[in-house]
Amino acid sequence: MSDVDVEAPGQPGRRPRGRPGYDRDTVLRRAIELFNRQGYDATSINDLAVDLGVSKSALYHHFDSKEALLSAALDEALEGLSSAVAAAADATRDESAYDRLRATVEAAVHILVAHLPAVTLLLRVRGNSPLEMSALERRRHIDEQLATLVRQAAAEGDLRDDVDPEVISRLVFGMVNSLTDWYRPDGPIPPDTIAAAVAGVLFQGLHASR
Amino acid sequence: MSDVDVEAPGQPGRRPRGRPGYDRDTVLRRAIELFNRQGYDATSINDLAVDLGVSKSALYHHFDSKEALLSAALDEALEGLSSAVAAAADATRDESAYDRLRATVEAAVHILVAHLPAVTLLLRVRGNSPLEMSALERRRHIDEQLATLVRQAAAEGDLRDDVDPEVISRLVFGMVNSLTDWYRPDGPIPPDTIAAAVAGVLFQGLHASR
DNA sequence: GTCTATACCGCGATAGAC
DNA sequence: GTCTATCGCGGTATAGAC
Structure with a gap:
């Protein structure tokens, strides 16, 4: 920070x-x-x-301009996300890809919550200008890190094999990113709780554990 | 239709x-x-x-106006979604809430895919005009039907009890709606496949089944 | 159902005083 | 660091001919 x-x-x-x-x-x-x-x-x-x-x-x-405001906001979101995701993937480097993936998902939720407004703005960028296209490119690069982790976990046999790893990546991102649509850090749900909920639902599923 | x-x-x-x-x-x-x-x-x-x-x-x-174009598009998405979700919840009325929920999720994926452009537009509406606010209100009403189903399934003990049902609803919507960001019906993944993938990941989780 | 021409307004951005 | 005033552009929408 x-x-x-x-x-x-x-x-x-x-x-x-x-x-x-x-x-x-x-x-x-x-x-x-x-x-x-x-x-x-x-x-x-x-x-x-x-x-x-x-x-x-x-x-x-x-x-200097309206676009400079957007640029500053997108920089904040991208720097926060990339450093957090890289750090999470790094801190657990001697564990299985599955465990590292799960840790990275939780870290991504935390950073998303910590920089919620900036990340929300980033996720809504459409690529309407060179600035926006650059932000999309940087975001795509971050996504690729998590996709790699998913592929590794799949190769190690720890992920369900009836869904393509690329699709799994998309679905994971979809659930995590959707937090920007409703989650508020000053609301009733603490960040740790929502991170655990997202990871729990994603990895164990919605069904009641027997 | x-x-x-x-x-x-x-x-x-x-x-x-x-x-x-x-x-x-x-x-x-x-x-x-x-x-x-x-x-x-x-x-x-x-x-x-x-x-x-x-x-x-x-x-x-x-x-008549630019807004009339938006209105027609939002109507298409809202009518498709509400009728499909209502029909899915209705067609399985004698099963458990868990099974009905799963069927409704798959139906929601199918209708989202079938009306992908209109639904994509709907999901990006911000409420900047009376028209947009009305669309958000209608969408909220549809969401409430699925949230009710989640609450019933939770009450019947078929859902994990460490995550609030309201949160579960949000996460389910988040994953389903995120399809608009990348899924294309004319791509390599058939609608049935993506519907099964979403439902499978949501209900059973990402872990490899032993 | 299309066109050209235009009214009218609000936009991003600038100039220059205080 | 703020203000008033203004410029030039591009926005939605309309008028009326073909």
């Missing part, structure tokens, strides 16, 4: 004296939240300005 | 003589495809006109 420079995190608007306005990171947080709620394309700079209570041009002091 | 009026399904552009141009349904198919590829908000009427090789105003002959 690399921290960013924080200047005046408090409420703006009342201008306490000294430095008014927003710092760059606060603008980014609000932008990500709005992008997720309305969609990136459906969110105008004016929407964000109104939401923050400042004028449009004030935002251009912090970010 | 209610059919729509089809007039001149053939290739346009060369104007064979008689009636040139497109029928309403062809315009809708292409619109849905573009909306899915670029996102609804990022797709302009001009994009669609260029894609079809006609002028913008020609499109307004078939649909």
Whole structure:
């Protein structure tokens, strides 16, 4: 977790004296939240300005363009995901691929939860610009790491053999990524619980254990 | 499956003589495809006109507005889903909730595959307009039917009891709905195969059966 | 059912004062 | 770091001829 420079995190608007306005990171947080709620394309700079209570041009002091906001958000998500997935796969390198896969899935859930807004935005990118295409490419690369783990576990005979490993990868990603549609870290379910639930359902299935 | 009026399904552009141009349904198919590829908000009427090789105003002959295109697409997805889920839950009414749940999941996969473009669009709706909010509400109602089935199966003791039934519902939806991100009916995997794979992984889990 | 031309608006972004 | 004012573009949608 690399921290960013924080200047005046408090409420703006009342201008306490000294430095008014927003710092760059606060603008980014609000932008990500709005992008997720309305969609990136459906969110105008004016929407964000109104939401923050400042004028449009004030935002251009912090970010060169609307796309620069998106870029910063996608970078955060991609860096968090790639480092976490790589670390998880690495920390368990002497175990079976099956165990490493399970550890990686749980790690992916944790990082998704920790960076939920940024990851949500990343997962909705459609590839409409060079920036978005680049993000999709980086994401595809991360996915490939997990797909490799699935193939290894399948080769070791620990996964069901009636479903293609590539399909298994897709289904695993599908369930994990779908958390962005409803899970909230400040809700009633702790991150450890949801990570265990996802891994449990994925690996043991829904049926009651006898 | 209610059919729509089809007039001149053939290739346009060369104007064979008689009636040139497109029928309403062809315009809708292409619109849905573009909306899915670029996102609804990022797709302009001009994009669609260029894609079809006609002028913008020609499109307004078939649909009153851009939103009317979205409305028609969402209706198709919602009608298909609700009727299919209701039918599946109904056809197996004398079996256990567990078996009915599994049958409903497979039916949901099939209908999702059959109406893939429209369902994909539906799942990406954010609620940015009254129309979109209405679609989200109808979708929530369909989800509730499956959630009820999950609760029944849990009450009958056939589901693992270490995960909340509401969470199970979310995870099931997550995996099923994620098919829209990659599955293609004209690809190498037949619909029956993917439906069996999803149900198998969900209910038995990924582990190799001993 | 299509076309050209256009009205009208909101978008991203900039200039320059405070 | 903020503001007002504005530019230029591209958006949805319409008018009316063919």
